Structure formats: C-alpha cells, structure tokens
Amino acid sequence: MITLSPFYQELLVSLNRGLLMSLALIVPSAIGGVCIGISAGTLRVFGNRWVRRFGDGYAALFRGTPLVVQLFVFYFGLPNLGIYLSPYAAAVTAFILCSGAYQSEYIRGALLSIKKGQHFGAQALGFTTWQTIRWIIVPQAVRRAIHGCGNEIIYLIKYSSLAYIVTCMELTGEGKTIATEYFRFTEVFAIIGLYYLGLVTLAIFLLKKIEQRLYIPGFGR
Amino acid sequence: MITDTTPILRVDNITKCFGNACILKGASLTLRKGEIKVLIGPSGGGKSTLLQCINCLVFPDSGTIELDGEPIALSSKPDLYRLRQQVGMIFQDFNLFDHLSALNNITIALRKVKRKSKQEAEERARFELEQVGLGDKATLYPAQLSGGQKQRVAIARALAMDPKVLLLDEPTSALDPELIGEVISVIKNLATKGMTMIMATHQISLISTLADEILFMENGVIVEQGSPAELLAAGNLSKSQGFCDRLNDLSDGGC
Numbered sequence: 001m002i003t004l005s006p007f008y009q010e011l012l013v014s015l016n017r018g019l020l021m022s023l024a025l026i027v028p029s030a031i032g033g034v035c036i037g038i039s040a041g042t043l044r045v046f047g048n049r050w051v052r053r054f055g056d057g058y059a060a061l062f063r064g065t066p067l068v069v070q071l072f073v074f075y076f077g078l079p080n081l082g083i084y085l086s087p088y089a090a091a092v093t094a095f096i097l098c099s100g101a102y103q104s105e106y107i108r109g110a111l112l113s114i115k116k117g118q119h120f121g122a123q124a125l126g127f128t129t130w131q132t133i134r135w136i137i138v139p140q141a142v143r144r145a146i147h148g149c150g151n152e153i154i155y156l157i158k159y160s161s162l163a164y165i166v167t168c169m170e171l172t173g174e175g176k177t178i179a180t181e182y183f184r185f186t187e188v189f190a191i192i193g194l195y196y197l198g199l200v201t202l203a204i205f206l207l208k209k210i211e212q213r214l215y216i217p218g219f220g221r
Numbered sequence: 222m223i224t225d226t227t228p229i230l231r232v233d234n235i236t237k238c239f240g241n242a243c244i245l246k247g248a249s250l251t252l253r254k255g256e257i258k259v260l261i262g263p264s265g266g267g268k269s270t271l272l273q274c275i276n277c278l279v280f281p282d283s284g285t286i287e288l289d290g291e292p293i294a295l296s297s298k299p300d301l302y303r304l305r306q307q308v309g310m311i312f313q314d315f316n317l318f319d320h321l322s323a324l325n326n327i328t329i330a331l332r333k334v335k336r337k338s339k340q341e342a343e344e345r346a347r348f349e350l351e352q353v354g355l356g357d358k359a360t361l362y363p364a365q366l367s368g369g370q371k372q373r374v375a376i377a378r379a380l381a382m383d384p385k386v387l388l389l390d391e392p393t394s395a396l397d398p399e400l401i402g403e404v405i406s407v408i409k410n411l412a413t414k415g416m417t418m419i420m421a422t423h424q425i426s427l428i429s430t431l432a433d434e435i436l437f438m439e440n441g442v443i444v445e446q447g448s449p450a451e452l453l454a455a456g457n458l459s460k461s462q463g464f465c466d467r468l469n470d471l472s473d474g475g476c
Contacts, residue, residue: 120278121316121375125330125382126306128298135333140320216320218364 011178011188018174019195024088025160025170026199029095030153036096037103037149038138044104045111046133055104062101067162070094075166087168091160099156106148110141143219150207157199171195227290229254229417230308230386235274235284237267244270245281246441252386252419257412259428260421261464262438268421269313271438272388275419276308277301289385306334309379313391315371317363317378323350324359327378335382349377353407369400373407380411387411389420393427425468429453437461 004012044055062070075090085093114137122132164173172192179188230252237245244267252258260268273279275286277295286293288307294300318326327346331337337345350356353373363371372392379387392408393401405427411418412431422428428435428449435452437445437460445452445461452461 117312117314117316118318120310120312121318122330123278124276124305124310124312124316125378126302126334127330128302131333135329136318136320140318143320217362218319
C-alpha cells in the first residue's frame with residue numbers, strides 16, 4: 001500500500017471537499033440556467049413589446065458584463081441595499097442569471113427557426129396562442145437548442161471556479177489555498193485541471209444520455 | 222350530395238389586403254351541410270387567403286363569417302377558438318407537428334383543446350388512423366412518413382375534432398405524382414360520407430367528380446360559380462372551362 005506524502009494527503013482531502021462544493025454550485029446553476037433560459041427565450045420571442053424589451057435588456061446586461069463583476073455586485077454590492085447573501089447564495093444567483101442569459105439566446109434562435117406552418121397547424125385545431133407555444137413550439141425548439149445548451153453547461157462547469165473570489169471555497173479555491181501554503185502551484189493546478197476534465201467528461205456523458213432520451217426522428221443526428 | 226338546405230357556413234364580403242396588395246376584394250359564399258365547393262383559378266387569385274380567412278388564420282380586414290347560423294365575433298378570442306375547432310383545415314404542406322408521432326399528432330388537440338382523457342383520445346386517434354389506412358403507422362414520426370401518409374395523418378387529425386366543415390388548401394399539390402392517388406381516395410371517401418368541404422385544388426379528377434359547385438376565383442373575387450355540368454359543358458366559353466382545358470393539357474385526366 002502506497003502512503004501519500006502529507007502534501008498530497010492534505011491536497012486530496014481539500015480538493016474532494018472543494019469538488020462537493022463545486023457540484024453544489026454547478027448542478028442548481030445548470031438547472032436554474034436552463035429554466036431561466038427557456039422562460040426568458042420564450043418571452044423574448046413571443047412576449048409583448050415591453051416583455052420583449054425587458055428580456056432583451058436582461059440578456060444584454062448579463063452577457064455584456066464580466067461574470068466577476070456580477071459576482072462582486074451580488075456579494076459586495078447588494079449589502080448596500082440591505083440584502084445580504086452568503087458566498088454560496090451570491091455565487092449560485094450570479095451563475096443562474098449569467099447562464100440563463102446565454103441559454104435564452106440558444107432557445108430564442110431555436111424558437112425562431114420553427115416554421116410558421118407549425119403555428120398554423122396548431123391554431124387551425126383551436127389551440128390558443130399559449131397552448132401552441134407550450135405544447136408545439138417549445139418542445140421542438142428545446143430539441144433544436146439542446147446542443148447549444150449543453151455547450152453552455154460545460155462552460156458553466158469551468159466558470160464556476162470564479163466562485164472562490166467571493167470566498168465560496170470550491171475546487172479552485174481549496175486548491176489555491178494549498179498551493180499557496182506549500183508553494184507548489186504546478187502540481188496543484190495540474191490536478192485541479194484533471195478534476196475539471198473529469199467533471200466535464202461526466203457532463204458530456206450525461207448530456208449525451210439526455211440527447212438520446214429526447215431524440216425524435218427528424219431532429220438532429 | 223346535398224342533404225340539407227340550411228347553410229352551415231356563410232362568408233360574406235371578405236376583404237384582405239397586405240399593405241397595398243389587395244388579395245381578397247369582397248368574396249362571399251354560402252355552404253350547406255354536405256355540400257362540396259371547389260375553388261379553382263390562377264395562382265395568386267386569393268384561394269388560399271380566402272380559406273385562411275374563413276378560419277381566421279389570416280384575419281380578414283372586413284366581412285362577416287357565420288357558422289351554423291351564429292355570427293363569429295372576430296375580435297373575441299373564445300369565439301375564434303370555437304370557430305377553429307369546428308372548421309378543420311388541411312394544408313398544402315401538411316403542417317404535422319414534427320415532434321409528435323402520428324398518433325400523438327391526433328391526440329394532442331383532443332387532449333389539450335377538447336380536454337378528453339388520454340385513453341379516450343388514443344382510441345379516437347387509432348380509429349381515425351384506421352379510417353385513412355394508417356392503423357399500422359401510429360408510432361411513426363412525420364420524418365418517417367411519406368408525403369401521402371403525412372397528408373392522410375393530417376386529414377385524420379382534422380377529422381378527430383369532429384369538424385362541421387373541412388377546408389382543404391391544395392391538399393395534393395406538394396405530393397409526388399405517385400402519392401396523389403392515396404390522398405384523393407381518402408378525400409373521395411369523405412365526400413361519400415357527406416363531409417361538408419371547401420377545397421382549393423388543381424387536381425382535375427377532384428374538380429369534376431366531387432364538386433357540387435365550382436367557384437372560379439381571379440384577382441380576389443369569385444368571378445364564376447356554378448355546377449360542373451353547367452360550367453364545364455362542352456362548348457361553354459366559361460373561364461372555368463378554359464382553365465380546366467389548360468389543366469387537361471398538363472395531365473391525362475378528364476375534366
């Protein structure tokens with residue numbers, strides 16, 4: 001049995017703790033981002049003028065500013081308004097809103113690609129506008145958008161590492177602490193990289209499963 | 222085959238302009254139960270727009286629509302949804318829902334619009350698929366069906382809603398020649414069952430054999446109307462006759 005040096009023992013304990021925190025950040029952010037993306041994307045296409053403007057404004061704001069700035073605003077800025085978020089809550093909120101803004105763009109593109117005939121077909125059967133969107137248009141758009149949405153989730157896994165700058169100690173943050181303590185940056189960051197590679201590989205596998213689950217002849221592949 | 226004399230659908234003086242282009246300039250028609258009217262005429266004459274105005278997929282600028290004696294308030298959404306449920310529509314390019322199987326293309330409207338239970342909707346859908354000869358294709362998706370099969374599913378979907386009137390907008394125009402036959406036989410079958418229909422078509426065999434009345438449309442108005450026997454009589458100088466002669470030149474059918 002190989003015994004690891006104290007450095008590696010400490011590193012792995014820390015990284016595994018960080019990994020759990022990373023997962024706790026990524027999973028709700030990915031799900032929340034997709035939900036916000038579908039809602040915001042749909043409203044940006046089918047909402048009335050004011051709703052569309054509001055949605056466009058949201059996407060422009062969150063796609064147009066750096067994520068670091070958003071994190072700072074949620075963690076250090078909101079207390080000025082009397083709103084105090086924990087580091088974890090601030091990070092998840094920023095990730096959901098940022099990811100949702102990008103996801104809404106994939107959904108919007110997919111919604112606009114659905115042919116007019118699908119609306120006609122549903123309306124001729126007596127569907128209301130809302131029913132047409134809910135049962136006919138969105139299910140098709142989601143299938144067209146799924147590859148882009150998966151891409152955004154993979155990107156989210158990696159930008160979740162920014163949470164440590166608002167003191168939410170996830171994978172990168174835990175690793176960086178050890179690296180500084182022992183002054184061994186190369187090994188630590190190489191191993192962090194492998195952890196992320198593992199996470200992304202897992203995500204790709206799961207996304208593929210979801211794609212297969214949602215597969216319908218005539219949509220992709 | 223006219224079985225009743227009360228009008229089931231009355232469309233009066235419909236106009237529709239897109240910008241400066243006026244597609245419909247006051248079209249009127251009255252349809253009795255069991256009656257079949259065929260719209261013919263050159264492309265761009267307003268046939269499709271008239272059909273789309275009848276169930277308000279395109280909003281008419283002016284005019285009135287009366288279904289079963291009740292005028293439809295075009296500004297009232299519930300009225301519109303009720304009208305569309307009772308007036309079925311068949312499109313040139315099918316417009317099946319691409320993400321649903323043949324069966325679910327039919328059940329979705331029964332469940333979401335007519336609020337039927339899943340089981341009831343599926344039973345009805347299977348019955349309608351059998352009627353158009355596609356009982357074995359229930360689980361296939363639109364991408365797996367041929368054009369003729371798609372159009373037959375579209376017809377089954379419309380019929381499952383128990384429409385009082387069926388509007389058919391060039392139902393065979395997007396089909397390969399060898400697939401037209403199966404759709405025509407389904408439509409003829411509907412006619413023998415007494416379905417009330419308005420059909421825009423260039424299909425010569427449908428015009429002469431099915432029409433109780435031919436409406437010839439040109440430049441947004443119905444310029445001629447009458448029975449096929451009248452309009453297509455040998456030696457008649459009607460526009461309809463001339464139009465059918467031209468169609469005949471393109472095909473082998475008899476008009």
